[in-house]
Amino acid sequence: MSSDHSIPPGGTIGILGGGQLGRMTALAAAQLGYRVHIFTPEQDSPASHVSDGVTIAAYEDEAALDRFARQVDVVTLEFENIPASPVRFLSERVPVRPGPRVLEIAQDRLAEKRFFNELGIKTAPWREVKSAGDLEAAFGEIGAPCVLKTARLGYDGKGQAKITSAADLAGAWAGLGTNLGILEGFISFDCEVSALVARGLDGSWAAWDVVQNVHTNHILDTTSAPALLSQPVLDQAVAIAHRAAEALDLVGVLAVEMFLTRDGRLLVNEMAPRPHNSGHWTIDACLTSQFEQVVRAVCGLPLGTPKRHSDAVMTNLIGDMAEAWESYLHEPNAKLHLYGKAERRQGRKMGHVTRLYPLGRRPHS
Numbered sequence: 229m230s231s232d233h234s235i236p237p238g239g240t241i242g243i244l245g246g247g248q249l250g251r252m253t254a255l256a257a258a259q260l261g262y263r264v265h266i267f268t269p270e271q272d273s274p275a276s277h278v279s280d281g282v283t284i285a286a287y288e289d290e291a292a293l294d295r296f297a298r299q300v301d302v303v304t305l306e307f308e309n310i311p312a313s314p315v316r317f318l319s320e321r322v323p324v325r326p327g328p329r330v331l332e333i334a335q336d337r338l339a340e341k342r343f344f345n346e347l348g349i350k351t352a353p354w355r356e357v358k359s360a361g362d363l364e365a366a367f368g369e370i371g372a373p374c375v376l377k378t379a380r381l382g383y384d385g386k387g388q389a390k391i392t393s394a395a396d397l398a399g400a401w402a403g404l405g406t407n408l409g410i411l412e413g414f415i416s417f418d419c420e421v422s423a424l425v426a427r428g429l430d431g432s433w434a435a436w437d438v439v440q441n442v443h444t445n446h447i448l449d450t451t452s453a454p455a456l457l458s459q460p461v462l463d464q465a466v467a468i469a470h471r472a473a474e475a476l477d478l479v480g481v482l483a484v485e486m487f488l489t490r491d492g493r494l495l496v497n498e499m500a501p502r503p504h505n506s507g508h509w510t511i512d513a514c515l516t517s518q519f520e521q522v523v524r525a526v527c528g529l530p531l532g533t534p535k536r537h538s539d540a541v542m543t544n545l546i547g548d549m550a551e552a553w554e555s556y557l558h559e560p561n562a563k564l565h566l567y568g569k570a571e572r573r574q575g576r577k578m579g580h581v582t583r584l585y586p587l588g589r590r591p592h593s
């Protein structure tokens with residue numbers, strides 16, 4: 229259903245996925261008077277704890293999807309590795325925002341790179357790799373260092389291997405675990421940034437301040453807001469994200485992660501058509517958070533102002549780090565967010581803490 233009607237408070241938002249992004253979206257939805265129904269294959273999911281309804285079923289379960297579609301007024305998603313066919317199935321029954329086409333591009337690194345390059349937006353050099361022979365040829369063109377990634381279903385560094393010489397090729401291919409990969413030139417970057425924009429049902433848009441990210445072991449460690457970079461670079465980062473959102477005809481929130489190279493160029497790494505970890509700081513430091521904004525966008529409400537009232541540094545609480553929850557509560561400028569995950573695993577995001585500073589006063593990272 230490509231209906232462009234809006235859903236007033238009191239309606240029910242369906243969310244595909246039950247993780248922390250769904251949880252924080254559900255909290256924002258409740259504040260605006262909406263109900264939320266989560267669809268997830270996961271038992272005891274973080275989002276289900278704070279939602280009105282939950283369907284626990286496989287994404288391919290059409291009977292469950294059909295029931296879900298009847299119980300909600302609009303569907304959005306909190307993670308993009310959902311198979312496209314259930315999203316298409318739902319979109320024939322209820323508005324799905326963002327729609328299946330956006331998802332198909334965002335969940336495939338090859339399609340994503342093509343999408344940006346076709347818009348004239350630069351990325352790392354890349355080649356599609358479908359066999360050990362392709363990998364060798366691509367390595368010959370791109371050279372070392374480079375990184376082999378699975379084209380699909382990869383996140384937080386899963387399914388990635390760095391290649392520093394031809395001797396790494398066979399091991400990297402064998403370790404990929406699939407026969408559709410992408411070889412990317414490894415970028416020696418000055419820093420990583422992300423630009424986060426929202427686009428409403430009426431095409432209006434809003435951008436938060438561009439932020440600077442630090443990853444450790446491929447997982448986001450900290451986000452500092454705002455990024456302390458020159459105005460032309462900041463403007464360009466926002467323009468890239470806005471251009472992508474327009475080209476996708478996106479309704480919702482779009483995060484675009486980029487590398488800033490040592491010679492000052494912005495290269496897109498990837499995008500996420502949903503609230504993003506690098507936007508969590510907006511809950512505590514902006515007039516409108518990314519979660520409130522996605523609710524406004526998908527329900528067809530006017531977008532809120534993304535203005536930043538504080539500087540912020542967000543730190544992910546990964547694995548054991550969440551054990552120190554009490555110490556964060558003693559910090560006067562820290563806001564603690566825990567996701568209610570019962571099982572602690574290495575590398576698992578258990579929560580985050582956002583430290584607030586007066587405007588212009590955040591520590592330099």
Ligand code: AMP
Nearest residue numbers: 352375383384385412413414415443446
């Ligand atoms: P990804 O899974 O693509 O989000 O990658 C996670 C992190 O790995 C990125 O944020 C970077 O820190 C690093 N990384 C991924 N691809 C590259 C690349 N082509 N060059 C340099 N660093 C990369």
